[in-house]
Amino acid sequence: MALNKASLSYLLSSFLLFSAVTSAKADRLGLLLPTDNKAIFSSNPSSFYMYTDRNFEGVKSKPWQGGTYGFSRNQKRTSLGIVYTRLHEGVDIKPMRRDSAGNPLDDIRAIADGQVVYTQKDSRGSNYGQYMVVHHDWGNGPFFSLYAHLASISAVPGQRVRAGQPIAKMGYTGSGLNRERAHLHLELCLLMSDRFQNWYDIHYKTTNNHGIYSGINLLGIDIANLYVTHQANSSISVPGFLAKSGNSNTEPYYKVRVPKKSSKLEIVRRYPWLAKGGAKFGAKSWDITFARTGIPLAVEASSSSVQFPAVVWVKPSGTNHSYHTVSRISGTGSTAELTSSGSRFIQLITGAF
Numbered sequence: 573m574a575l576n577k578a579s580l581s582y583l584l585s586s587f588l589l590f591s592a593v594t595s596a597k598a599d600r601l602g603l604l605l606p607t608d609n610k611a612i613f614s615s616n617p618s619s620f621y622m623y624t625d626r627n628f629e630g631v632k633s634k635p636w637q638g639g640t641y642g643f644s645r646n647q648k649r650t651s652l653g654i655v656y657t658r659l660h661e662g663v664d665i666k667p668m669r670r671d672s673a674g675n676p677l678d679d680i681r682a683i684a685d686g687q688v689v690y691t692q693k694d695s696r697g698s699n700y701g702q703y704m705v706v707h708h709d710w711g712n713g714p715f716f717s718l719y720a721h722l723a724s725i726s727a728v729p730g731q732r733v734r735a736g737q738p739i740a741k742m743g744y745t746g747s748g749l750n751r752e753r754a755h756l757h758l759e760l761c762l763l764m765s766d767r768f769q770n771w772y773d774i775h776y777k778t779t780n781n782h783g784i785y786s787g788i789n790l791l792g793i794d795i796a797n798l799y800v801t802h803q804a805n806s807s808i809s810v811p812g813f814l815a816k817s818g819n820s821n822t823e824p825y826y827k828v829r830v831p832k833k834s835s836k837l838e839i840v841r842r843y844p845w846l847a848k849g850g851a852k853f854g855a856k857s858w859d860i861t862f863a864r865t866g867i868p869l870a871v872e873a874s875s876s877s878v879q880f881p882a883v884v885w886v887k888p889s890g891t892n893h894s895y896h897t898v899s900r901i902s903g904t905g906s907t908a909e910l911t912s913s914g915s916r917f918i919q920l921i922t923g924a925f
């Protein structure tokens with residue numbers, strides 16, 4: 573059998589893709605909750621979540637749902653009803669104990685085995701207030717738990733931590749918080765780019781104090797749903813969880829085609845399980861499928877070419893897609909286009925900047 577250069581490289585890339593997928597060890601997540609508050613597993617999750625202050629059309633309320641993961645904030649009335657346009661990328665966990673002045677006393681513990689990679693001890697250094705990031709290796713790319721609004725941090729960067737090990741104290745540092753609303757904001761994230769600083773310098777005039785561990789570079793997955801899924805099935809992996817259908821936060825919402833500039837996107841090198849559909853002969857672009865949260869779900873080679881990133885599929889909606897995608901795409905029905913913030917987002921996730 574004669575193999576030309578193109579089919580040889582096709583075979584080679586298929587083999588590499590295959591070996592990347594099969595060599596990944598699937599460690600158990602071993603997830604634990606970060607505080608003594610376990611009500612997420614109860615029939616009354618309202619006691620797990622800290623409320624938000626809502627003022628909608630002149631009516632003030634304190635809905636606990638504002639503390640849940642997902643599109644749970646910033647209501648907007650549309651012709652098709654009320655939609656929630658702001659994405660909360662984590663969960664806000666209520667304190668279990670307070671001192672006589674009302675300060676929270678809860679210990680914050682690592683949610684899984686890992687290594688502390690970042691601490692920000694300046695309460696005014698970020699909207700997160702004092703926060704820290706722990707890296708977890710479960711055999712399918714790096715994941716990062718992020719703990720925000722802390723009163724104090726007791727672990728140091730580089731330190732290895734075990735699941736359940738105290739690493740901080742709950743507080744209410746950061747913007748827009750008061751003592752009554754003290755809580756832990758917890759995220760579990762994918763990292764978008766190792767070259768975040770370069771991208772940041774192009775688009776922002778302010779100083780980035782957080783290196784690659786800026787919240788802008790971390791995409792929070794539906795951690796609440798992951799906890800509940802993991803409780804029922806402790807062998808679930810994060811890719812397995814994301815592949816599960818039937819959840820509006822993890823199902824495909826739009827697909828963006830981007831010019832192919834290298835043999836593999838950085839995000840696919842980091843998360844090989846994103847590669848779907850195998851290699852394609854003569855591929856000219858990548859099709860990246862996103863959940864409405866912006867979490868990438870799949871990257872496929874396409875033989876169609878594009879000059880610039882373009883939305884090639886969107887889940888039909890009667891209301892503007894911008895409401896459901898943190899304004900990354902706009903349009904209605906079954907058409908959509910990238911907004912300027914959506915274009916910047918695609919730049920960061922594809923490394924095209």
Ligand SMILES: [Zn+2]
Pocket residue numbers: 660662663664757758
């Ligand atoms: Zn929060």
